Structures are given as C-alpha cells and as structure tokens.
Amino acid sequence: MTQAHSRTQAPRPGWLEGRSPGVRLARHSLALVALAVLLVPFADLAVLTRDPWAELARMARGLAWPAWGALESPLEALGLTVAVALWGTLGGMLLGFPLALLFARSRLIRAGCAFVRAIHELFWALLFLQVFGLSAATALMALVIPYAGIFAKVYAEILEQIPGAPRDALPPGIGRLSRFVYAELPLAWTRLAAYTRYRFECALRASVLLGFVGLPTLGFQLETAFREGRYHEAGALLWMFYLLIASLPWWSHRRLIPLLALGGALLLGPWPALEGGLLWRFVSQDIWPPALLEGDWRGLIEWLARIPDLGPAIGNTLLLGLLGSVGALLVALALWPLACRHFGNPLTRLAGRGLLVFLRSTPELMLAFFFLLLLGPSLLPAWLALALHNGALIAFLVARHADAITPGMPGVNATGRLAYELLPRLYPGMLALLYYRAEVILRETAILGMLGVATLGYYIDANFEYLLFDVAFFLLLVTAALNIAVDALSRRLRPRETAIIDDPCQR
C-alpha cells in the first residue's frame, strides 16, 4: 500500500492507510459493513405496510396501561423466573469451574464445551422436555448445560490472563491446590465474580424465554397474552420484567444471594419422577432415524433426501447472522453514549438507560412481531429485532466500561470527548464484544422462524412440533457444527490488538 508513496521522502499514508491499530480497526469494521452491504441484495427485504396502526396502537396502549389485576399469580411466575435463573447460573458455575481448570489441556473438553454452547437454551429445553416433561429439571438443565460450556471457556480465559509473578514467587514444593487457592484464585476473583453476575442477567432473560416453550416462568403468560393480543396483560408482564432487570444491581447483592438461592430452591418445581425408561427411549430411539437403527442404508439415504433444503436454510441463517451482527455494531455505536456518565444530564442518562433496558430485555420475538406489523413479512423484521436487541446489550456493556474511565483531556466538549478520547479507547473492546456476540446472534436467528424466514432454527422448531425428533436432532447437530465453525472463524478474524482492552468479564 505504501509503495505508491515510495518516491516521496516521508510517506504520508492516504485515507485509511497505515498500520496503527486505530486505522486497522477502522478498515476492519468498514470491510465488515461493506460485506453486509454487498450481501443485502441476497436478503429478502421487501417492505409492505398497509394499515398496522390499529394493532400498533393496541400494543402501545397495552404497554401504557398495564392490566396488573388480570395476571394469574404473577409473583409466583416472577419468583420462579429468578429461581431458575439463579440455580441455572449456580449449576453452570459448579459444572463449568472444574472444566475451566482442564480447558487449556484437553481438546475433548474444549470441543464438548463448544458443542453445548452452540445450541440455544430454548432448544435444550425442547430436548429435555421430551424426557423430564414440564418440570424444574427441564428448565434447570436447559440453562446449566450451555452455561457450563460458557463458564468453562470464559473462566479459563480469565485464569489464563492473571499475572504469573505471585505464582512464581512461591517456594518450590507447594501443592497444586494451595498454589491455586493462594496465588491464582484471589487475583482472578473479582473478574470471575463480575462475569458470573453478568451471566446471571443473561440467565434471567433466558429464564423468561423458557416460558415460551411452556415452563411456568414469566414468559409463559407473556407469550400467550402477546400471541392472543391481550396487550394490557403482556404490558404488565413486560413492565415486571423491565423493573426486575433495572433493579438487578440492588437485589442481586452478594450477601442476598444465599437467601435468594434458598428461597428459590423452595419455589422450584414440580420435580419429575425419574423415569429411566423415557430417557433411554429418547436417547436410544427417538433422536435417531428409524432406518439407521434398522441398519437400512438405502432407507437412510431416503431419510436424508427428505430433510428440508439445508443449503438455503444455512445460507439464510448465516446471512441473518451477519446482517444482525453488523446492525448490532451500528446500533451499539449510536446508543452507548446515551447511558454513559460522560454525556448529557441525569435526566437524559436515565432515559438512555431506560431505553437500553427496554431494548435488551424485550424478547426478540416481540420486537420482531412489532416490525413484522410495521414492515411486512420478510427478513427485515428479524434483522431489526436482532440488531436492536444485541446492539442495546453491547451498548449497555460499553457504557458501563466507559463509566469506569476518567477522561484525561480537560476543556474538551462532549463531541470531542466522544470522538477523540472515549471512542478510541472503547472501540477495540466493542468490536471484541461484537465478535463474541456474533455467536449468540447466530443462535438467536433460530427463534425467529415465525416471520417465515426459513433459517435452520425454523426447521428445528417445525420438526419438534411434528414430533420428528430424529430430524430435529440432526438439524441441531448441523446448527451446532455451523456455530462452532463461525465461532472459530470469528476468533481468527477478531482484531488481535483488542487484547489490550479485551475484558472477558463482558462476554
């Protein structure tokens, strides 16, 4: 690139040229956006608006005048939502921590963790539903298993990054356990705790989503009320959830956790009778093609031929994933200053934080439905829903990060502070977050099948409904493989220099 300038004595890099980290990140991001723009023609983005206003007005009225009285035992649902999230996180932690210690050493563990992470909580729930029915066991396993994989990875990365000096200063002959407890764990503790706290918020959202498949958390009534157009009830439930998320810093104090955990344990239920026969039938018969079990190879080929169009489904999934990620980046860039202490006044910040809570806590499915009414059926509502939800989440984390920074340039106005001080310091971390989030976005494309966008998840959901568990399971394996591939790719593409600000506490 600099060859064109080689004749001049002091080569002045042109626009977007050069090797400084900032410019490289800019090139990287612009390439990502360009790729998305290039692929847009392949996406189905027709806009069709006729008269959505009556329905949208009903939705707005529902949110403005929530019908608290119409809910059936809302406090119980709220309690169960928290209990499932808390015990799901605790279980994931207990399983994930030992795995994290072995993570760097065992390829098998890394692969296993990547696999369990790659399947959406809702699909885990649909799998366990077949064996444990609508019970607390299904809800907990649906969170514990993928979270164990996530914790294993992130804890391992945190432990890897602690400084080695205290460990090296220990006299020889110190046992492995003592070394870990006295020289390693204390250094990692705050970051481990911070990450666990963040994951708990994710668990709360997931716990609500579990209601969508029938577990009696907040999502159970929320989904039915919303689906049937009883927006005043849906509004009340949504408000409950927004308040729950917004008040999280106050009620999730670490001293309260044992109390919450105990209370939650009493709320969890019902517990299924352990039915080994069901489990055995499910893992030995239901999820395998009948032809495979009979050893009928020709039958197996016929079975494969009847699998819905895999190519277009994978294409749609990847396209939506990419568009969603790029959209999330743009949304995050636009929204984070709203909630950051360095900009605006207390009132605008409160509004900004409220907006971020609203966008990141409203289930994507509902955002998607809103845009479906507004823009008609296509990929567009799904794209907007994914971009806004995930963008708001990234913006929230970036704003939290920015709050910890003390600006060092006095006398600069807000625009200058944003452009010359904060953004340059935050952007690498933001991009890193986006790459982690891309994996999640890809998983979430799965649950937007309602829009008629034929992603892999659309077919998985359909086959669970048709009770064709073998097809659903096969498609789940395909999805998991795809997720693992994208994860590996995004880890390779992720700009290296982000490691400086890379904070695993925010993945």
Place this chain on the structure above:
Amino acid sequence: MRWLAASTVVVTLFTQGVAADTFRFTAIPDENQSRLVERFSKVANYLEERLEVDVEYVPVKSYGATVTAFRNDQVQLAWFGGLSGVQARRLVPGSEAVAQGSEDAEFQSYFIAHRSTGLERAEELPEAIEGMSLTFGSRTSTSGRLMPEHFLRQRFGEAPNELFSRVGFSGDHSRTIALVEAGTWDLGAVNFSVWEAAVADGRVDTDKVEVIWASPPYPDYNWTLRGDVDARFGEGFSEKVRTALLEMDDPELLASFPRKNFIPAHNDLYAPIEDVAEELGLLR
C-alpha cells in the same frame, strides 16, 4: 445393553407405581388462554367429584408438548386438536378418543383476506389468490394449517409455497386475524369458531378483513384417554371418564373450552385427518 434395558424397565415400573394416585389431564383452548390454571382447576374439581380419584390439571403450552406429556404418561387425559389427537393415539396404542365438542363434529376453517386484495366471499377458492401471501396459524393446528392446506392442494394441485408468493405460520388464530387485518399478509387460514368469537366481541374490524371462503366440515378437537387407565384406576374407569365428560353441563366449565356440550367420539372419526396428515408428510 440388555441389563440396562431391564433396569430401566424396573425403574419405570417402580416410579409408575408411585405416581398412580393422581389422574392428570391437560387442555389447550383454541382461544383465550388466560388464567388457564384457575379455569381448568374447576374442571379438575368436577372430574374429581365424578371419578372419585385425585384429579390435577397440568397447564401445557403447545400441542407438541401435550402429545409428549400424554405419550410419557405425565397426563392420562387430554383435550387435543384433530391432528395432535391422531399423533397421540399413534404413539400410545390402546388410547381412545372418548368425546368431542358438539361443534367439533362439523368443524370448519375460514380463509380470510385483507380488503385491499379485492377478494369477495365465494363458493370456491378464487383463482386470484395465486401469487398472494398467506399465513397459516400454528404449524400443527388442524383448522389453521392441516385442513386449509389440504383444501388448497385439492383445489389447485400445488403445495402452498408454490402457490403463494410467501407462506408464514403466525402461531395462533388470533394472531392470524390481527396480521391479516393489519395487511401484513394478504390471506389467512383460521379456525371458524375463533373468527366468529372475535367478530362477536368486536375485536376485529370487518371493513379491513373478511371471510372469503368457508371450508367443508371435518372433525376436529377431541378428548383422548390412555388405554391403560382401567388397569391403574380400577375397572370401568374409562367409562366413568367418558360419562363424566358427556354429562358436563355447567356452562362455566364448558365455556373454558369453549364448547356447548360434549358428544361421544371414537377413533375412526379422525381417519380423514390421519390420511391428510400422512399425505402432507406431517405423520409417518
């Protein structure tokens, strides 16, 4: 392997022996699923009185989950849609459709269209729907998907995604109505009783969306009972369940389904549904 299978059989027998005391049922009404537990606990109380065993209502969200619960013996009696009933009875040999609503013997689907399509109500599905967009209800709904798709194929000889520019699954009848009213989809296929109730309550603006075709009648919702209940709850138990359902006359209880009353049913009534489902590849 054999050892494992044998031990699981033992475990299953043991746990079933423990769980045998309570008779559990589930039901998903085709509209208004608010306050399910409260409403159906009253039905549970009624059944408890008539059957003289403990009866419990299990709230379930989707027909898929209902079939699974029925198959796994987590419920012994279920109020199914036409297709889910067939699925369940195939998976649990010996189970019987014991009753249906009086409306269910001659159930219908309506095709509804947004006013801007210019379609009028007709005796036959108009050719003009070709190339428009259509939303079904839930994928496994008999009245919102299975039978509408069957009638479409019968009329046009094509699969819906060849016939229409775009096909969606709204997930619910009320939502189908809302989406067609908003013009998001040109056409929708909907359960006739949900439509009639929405019109009667003024929840739908008939200047924007109207019925363009009513399907021929077919059998739909039914109560299905597992075949092994006599062995578990005593001789003649299934007959007692059937009688209790048929004699349910409290309007408040019936309104939960919502049905006027229940009439006898048997498995063969649903053979047409089974044939259509096989033809569409929803059963194998």
